[in-house]
Amino acid sequence: MRLAFAGTPSTALPSLRALIDSSRHDVVAVVTRPDAPSGRGKQLHPSPVAQLAEEHGIEVLRPVKAGDPAFLERLRALEIDCCPVVAYGNLLPQSALDVPRLGWVNLHFSLLPAWRGAAPVQHAILHGDTITGAATFQIVKELDAGPVFGVTTEEIAVGDTSGTLLERLSISGAGLLAATLDGIEDGTLEARPQPSDGVSFAPKITVDDARVPWTSPAMHVDRLIRACTPNPGAWSSFRDQRVKIGPVRPAPSAPALAPGAISATKNTVLVGTATGAVELGEVQPQGKRLMSAGEWARGVRLTDEDRLA
Template sequence: MRLVFAGTPEPALPPLRALLDSPRHEVVAVVTRPDAQSGRGRQVHRSPVAELAESRGIEVLRPAKAGDPEFLARLKALAPDCCPVVAYGALLPQSALDIPRFGWINLHFSLLPAWRGAAPVQHAVLHGDPITGAATFQIVKELDAGPVYGVVTEEIRPRDTSGDLLARLAESGAGLLAATLDGVEDGTLEARPQPAADGVTYAAKLDVKDALVDWAAPAMRVDRLVRACTPAPGAWTEFRGQRLKLGPVLPEPQEAPLAPGEISAVKNTVLVGTATHPVRLDEVQPQGKRQMTAGEWARGVRLAPGDRLG
């Protein structure tokens, strides 16, 4: 099958590699988001998908919008049979959806219709779901509402961050996407409509303000929020008026209670109070400084009585 692959970030790489290495399919081009500035120097960087495609000699398309006439004309000229999509990051107009004969097939990292939207893995961790997975479905105009071809499931482990979970789903989802395209090409796989209403939930993108830790929340909520926001957008709190970025914390129900945000530091153990029991800090990153252990940070700031986070 002749393919044009659409994707942008790191989690799209395992599925793209699987299709590039497949003897049944030919990836003739990739579609990705335009190069973006990042880092302290605000240098322009290619997306991970663009880097992989260029290393394999594959044409890279970077439309500002997927409805741009120049992009649509090039897509028609490439004449793909299907366009597989993994975390592309932009809306696809009907004019683009109509070009490939088998349409656009998305690999989405949830068990649809649960967690439609931009941040399904983060919301699964944040809400304490025991199980999640990945699904392949036909893209339609409504957000993540198209008929489903297949699913794989994945247990959410107690200490999983969003990054941990997404890495596993990208690997298992790569096989699912390849198998889906095989079945579509053979005519042996039929998409099934999602339920009209039952089980539909939405996963809005989490931004920096969503990642601010509320120490007046229970320890379980604090733990889930920090893991859900790791690695991005990065959980944070404030200390002495400056931002302090937090790595995953560990609930410590056996420890004596502390007031919300109250800090207790003994040797290398740094505890912070919540509405229930304390949590133990692991890695932290003060504003403008490197990442360090919580013990290093506590010794460096010379905690004073009454110091709190938040």
């Protein structure tokens, strides 16, 4: 099949590589978000998907909106059979959905109909799921509600962050997406409607959402921090400055501490929650590098009045 692959971040790269390497499909174009400013100089840089496409001599389309007439005209001219999508990050109007002969097929990182939306992996960790996965489905106008072609499952490990879990899912999902397109091409795969029961939504987690609520139970604190690692990054306020907080470890045998209170020894830094202390792992003070919690505590010279809030 002639494919136009739509994706933007590095999460999409395993899928794009799998389709470029496929002997059954021809990736004739890539659709990605426009170049974005990054780094200290805020210079414009192409997306990871655009960079990989350019390395392989594949045409890159960067519409500001997927309904732009010039973009749609070019997509029609390419005579695309199907558009596989992985973390594209742009709304697809019906005018775009109607262009490829076999539609747009999305790789979504949840077991649909659970966790429809922008942040399925983060919400799976935040809500304590033990099993998640990825699903391929036909894109329709309603958010992540199209019929499903196939799924793959993945166990959520105790210490998983959204970053480590998404990395595994992006690799297993790449195989699922390639197999889905194979099945669509040869007519052996039929999409099945999603069940009406079990629908849940996973809206984007904002920086404000990522503030650590030390007055919550330790289990929730642990899940929130892991869900927000690496993005958008869990944080707390310390001496009126923002401090990024890495994953913590439960410390059930530690002495009780008030929520947000800090206790440091030579080897550990503990913080109180509503149900007991947790041990800090890594900390990144505002404007400084990531460091161990012990190094941070020694540098700031903690007092009895200091709190994380």
